Amino acid sequence: xxxxxxxxSIFTVAIFIFSCNTPERSVGMSAWEGVEDMKWHIxxxxxxxxxxxxxxxxxxxxxxxxxxxxxxxxxxxSSNGYTFESVDAFIERRKSNDSVWDSNGSxxxxxxxxxxxxxxxxxxxxxxxxxxxxxxxxEDGKADxxxxxxxxxxxxEKIVMWNSYxxxxxxxxxx
Amino acid sequence: MKKTNxxxxxxxxxxxxxxxxxxxxxxxxxxxxxxxxxxxxxGSESAVDVAKNLDDAMKxxxxxxxxxxxxxxxxxxSSNGAVYDADSFINRRIEIDSILESRNASLNWEYSNIFTVxxxxxxxxxxxxxxxxxxxxxENGADTWNSINRYxxxxxxxxxxxxxxxxxxxxxxx
Numbered sequence: 001x002x003x004x005x006x007x008x009s010i011f012t013v014a015i016f017i018f019s020c021n022t023p024e025r026s027v028g029m030s031a032w033e034g035v036e037d038m039k040w041h042i043x044x045x046x047x048x049x050x051x052x053x054x055x056x057x058x059x060x061x062x063x064x065x066x067x068x069x070x071x072x073x074x075x076x077x078s079s080n081g082y083t084f085e086s087v088d089a090f091i092e093r094r095k096s097n098d099s100v101w102d103s104n105g106s107x108x109x110x111x112x113x114x115x116x117x118x119x120x121x122x123x124x125x126x127x128x129x130x131x132x133x134x135x136x137x138x139e140d141g142k143a144d145x146x147x148x149x150x151x152x153x154x155x156x157e158k159i160v161m162w163n164s165y166x167x168x169x170x171x172x173x174x175x
Numbered sequence: 176m177k178k179t180n181x182x183x184x185x186x187x188x189x190x191x192x193x194x195x196x197x198x199x200x201x202x203x204x205x206x207x208x209x210x211x212x213x214x215x216x217x218g219s220e221s222a223v224d225v226a227k228n229l230d231d232a233m234k235x236x237x238x239x240x241x242x243x244x245x246x247x248x249x250x251x252x253s254s255n256g257a258v259y260d261a262d263s264f265i266n267r268r269i270e271i272d273s274i275l276e277s278r279n280a281s282l283n284w285e286y287s288n289i290f291t292v293x294x295x296x297x298x299x300x301x302x303x304x305x306x307x308x309x310x311x312x313x314e315n316g317a318d319t320w321n322s323i324n325r326y327x328x329x330x331x332x333x334x335x336x337x338x339x340x341x342x343x344x345x346x347x348x349x
Contacts (some may be wrong), residue, residue, distance in 0.1 A: 024199070028223045028290035040290035048202045081320075081342035091186040096183035116202035116215035118290050130304070146256075149323055149339045165323050165339030 024122060035120050043117025043127040047050065047154045051115055051129045054152075054159065059110075061098060063091050071158040079166035106139035110148070117154075126155045145169040204294055218291030218301035222328045226289055226303045229326070229333065236272060238265045246332040254322065254340035280313035284322075291328075300329045308343075319343040 026039035050069055057065035067087065070076075076090045077083045085091040101108055114132040133148040146168050155159035200214035207213060223316035225244055232241040242265060245251075249261040259267060275282055288306040307322040320342050 025217055027220050028218055029288065031285075031287045038219070040288075042215065042292070043201055045201045052203070077341065079341050080337075081344040083344075112203075114202070114204045114206065114215075116204075116292050118217075118292070147337075147339070149325075151323075163321070163341060165254075165284050165321070165341045167254050167337060167339045169250065170256040170258070 030120055032120075037101075038120045040118045040120060041122050043119040043129065046157070047117040047127040047129050048115050050154050050159070051117075051131050051152055055112060055131070058094070059095075063094060066094075067091060069157070069159055070162075071155070071160045074162060076162040077164065079154075079164045081119055104139065106137065108135070108137050110135040126153060126160075128152070129154055130164050143171070145171065201269050206294060213294040215292045215294060218293040218303065221331070222291045222301040222303050222326075224290050225328050225331055225333065226291075226305050226306070226324075227327055230286060230305070233268070236268075238268060241265065243266075244331070244333055245336075246334045249333055249336065251336040252338065254338045278313050280311065282309070282311050284309040293346070300327060300334075303328055317345065319345060 022042050026041045028040040030036060030038055030040070054066055056070035057063070057069070063121060070087050070090075072087065074087050075083060076087070078132045084093065097108070098134045099145065100106075112131050112133050117127045118126045129152045131150045131152070133150065135146050135148055137144045137146075148167075149165040151161075151163045151165070152159045189233050200216045202215040204213050204215065229241060229244040232238070232244065232307045242261060245261045249264075249307060251261075251264045253259075271282070274280075279288075283338065284307050286305050286307050289303065291303040293301045303326045305324045305326070309320050309322060311318045320340055322341070323339045325335075325337045325339070326333045
């Protein structure tokens, strides 16, 4: 009887330890070259925090701070398909837009509605952070609303690839 | 012996509970109908399968089958902001097929990635994300783009479908 109790106790502890160390669950598929056999895992909060911090810097027009979250070799492609020549070119475009909007009294405001991160291979660096944005551009009192999904590929706390996807919102009152 | 049985029950409960707690979640969301702040968990393979099956039906132009994957109250918003219900969406698909045929044009697409995330795994509903690359081709040339379709899937049916698009600048033609 004593042995039975001991065996049960050891068995239970073993299962307890094993259950908490089973590989993380994964779902879905990828056809990207080299990772076709992999499925998606949930990412980490630290990658999400990079996207949040980058957004906060952008909202504050603190482009030096924003630059810190973007890799020197990052590829940034906007929803119209334009890929910026460099990160500096992207930052310069932001400053140029700010200048135009300030001079003509227009505003561009946005807020993110969702942020999450997924990862094909948690054993190597790199996560895909998805950020949903709701944006409003206002000029001469007329507002244009839209949604954007930004996808950032983040390695070692830097954005290496940034792709923007667009969805228009048809304004029912004006169109 | 009674004590042993009790220990086994408690231990089993701990094992199950510990595994449940082990499911990691990340991020932020303001999708909340009860004021709680939720984080994102990984979704389930069954929701991914809905997106795959829906794509197969659309490729086969089997709109009766496609309709089976759409909830009666589905809201479909394309990247240009046009909003459809199930019937108007399928009618639009049939119309597009007819236009393509009359122009001798083709519309092809392939998905490259599918995953699903879930705000609250204790309740139904998952957000499936599908990356597509698309190509329209007619006698005047080709137009290519990337898309992300996001399906909100509840009990095997798409309840909400949003399409986001990124143009591809075709260097040969632009």
